Amino acid sequence: MRRAIELAQKGTGHTNPNPLVGAVIVKDGQVIGEGFHEAYGGLHAERNALKSCTEDPKGAELYVTLEPCCHYGKTPPCTEAVIKSGIRKVYVGNVDPNPKVAGMGIKILREHGIKVETGILDEECRELNDIFFYYITHDTPYVALKYAMTLDGKIAVKTGESKWITGGEAREHVQFLRHRYAAILTGIHTVIGDDPMLNARIEGGNNPVRVICDSRLRIPISSKIVQSAKVIPTIIAACERNEKAQRLEALGCRVLICPGKDGKTDLLELMRILRKEKIDSVLVEGGADINDSVIQAGAVNKVYAFIAPKIFGGRQARSPVEGEGVDKISDALLLNGPEITRFGEDLLLEYKVR
Ligand code: AOF
Ligand code: ZN
Numbered sequence: 001m002r003r004a005i006e007l008a009q010k011g012t013g014h015t016n017p018n019p020l021v022g023a024v025i026v027k028d029g030q031v032i033g034e035g036f037h038e039a040y041g042g043l044h045a046e047r048n049a050l051k052s053c054t055e056d057p058k059g060a061e062l063y064v065t066l067e068p069c070c071h072y073g074k075t076p077p078c079t080e081a082v083i084k085s086g087i088r089k090v091y092v093g094n095v096d097p098n099p100k101v102a103g104m105g106i107k108i109l110r111e112h113g114i115k116v117e118t119g120i121l122d123e124e125c126r127e128l129n130d131i132f133f134y135y136i137t138h139d140t141p142y143v144a145l146k147y148a149m150t151l152d153g154k155i156a157v158k159t160g161e162s163k164w165i166t167g168g169e170a171r172e173h174v175q176f177l178r179h180r181y182a183a184i185l186t187g188i189h190t191v192i193g194d195d196p197m198l199n200a201r202i203e204g205g206n207n208p209v210r211v212i213c214d215s216r217l218r219i220p221i222s223s224k225i226v227q228s229a230k231v232i233p234t235i236i237a238a239c240e241r242n243e244k245a246q247r248l249e250a251l252g253c254r255v256l257i258c259p260g261k262d263g264k265t266d267l268l269e270l271m272r273i274l275r276k277e278k279i280d281s282v283l284v285e286g287g288a289d290i291n292d293s294v295i296q297a298g299a300v301n302k303v304y305a306f307i308a309p310k311i312f313g314g315r316q317a318r319s320p321v322e323g324e325g326v327d328k329i330s331d332a333l334l335l336n337g338p339e340i341t342r343f344g345e346d347l348l349l350e351y352k353v354r
Helices: 002-009 045-051 078-085 104-111 122-128 130-135 168-180 188-194 243-250 267-276 288-296
Strands: 022-027 030-036 061-066 089-094 115-117 142-150 183-187 209-213 234-238 254-257 281-284 302-308 335-343 346-353
Touching: 002 022, 002 030, 002 045, 002 061, 002 122, 022 045, 030 045, 045 061, 045 078, 061 122, 078 104, 089 122, 104 115, 122 130, 130 142, 142 168, 142 288, 168 281, 168 302, 168 335, 168 346, 183 188, 183 288, 188 209, 188 288, 209 267, 243 254, 281 288, 302 335
Parallel strands: 061 089, 089 115, 142 281, 142 302, 183 209, 183 281, 209 234, 234 254
Antiparallel strands: 022 030, 022 061, 302 346, 335 346
């Protein structure tokens, strides 16, 4: 199963909104086939593993990180392929939370005389698919907040300069996160201030859909985002249409109207729209205000906090989350973690929202 997990990870960033799945086929104590879900719409892990078998899988055992599917989707049910292959036993990591499967795959295998054991490395398999497990059971995507700050909790110096807080290795990892997540969300202030591209600059990287919260459509036509919108899908979320909407659309942007309170866009409504379009995950790379807004909307599932060994000081220097803040400690947003990784001189702390 550990090998199956390793294989599954190779699909990272390519399978959204489908899960990461790995499979290993063992006969007489020897691995005779391996496979993983390589890309969205492609063969499922089980079929790839069966296809790769170096000998007849009849009587073999299958290790698969997620319950085999039993529905006709983009591919026929994997249960059919497993039954036909003559595999005699299946070890499953997680039961599939997809309502179309949800235990039915296991039931069908058992009805065909195949032994099934579940919960093998359950936790580790689940870790792989935090995004999928959330997405398939909710009407909003899995949302992660990412920011880089100094040891004294600043995301810029008092003049606003923020390039760069962290070093090259940490920033490289951010490119990987952009590849992993289906969309990236930021606010108009970041676009005006930094003129970012918000793409995934790694080899073979998949660019996230760029989503800009821009209630009054202030985004500069000359910005890199607008100028590249014909190549990288770009959504501008605004409170109402104005004469600029058409110009943006002519340049390839999609203008979405989702008005909320206080002249801001309704983030939850925006998330619901994204979810309907099969966007399973959103990485928020914004400033203090947008970070606060997504927290206030109750939309955050995960936090990636990079910490650089620097101290800026300064009352005017901004911190990762501003807004009104809570009145009492007992009102704090609580997190589980951290998982700690070191990137050069910087630390990455990963937390899940409780
Ligand atoms: C995958 N890859 O290896 C496994 C999946 O859209 P479809 O037809 O490809 O079906 C996707 C569903 O199949 C997915 O939501 C999950 O419930 C199940 N298993 N999916 O993409 C795989 N084993
Ligand atoms: Zn399947």
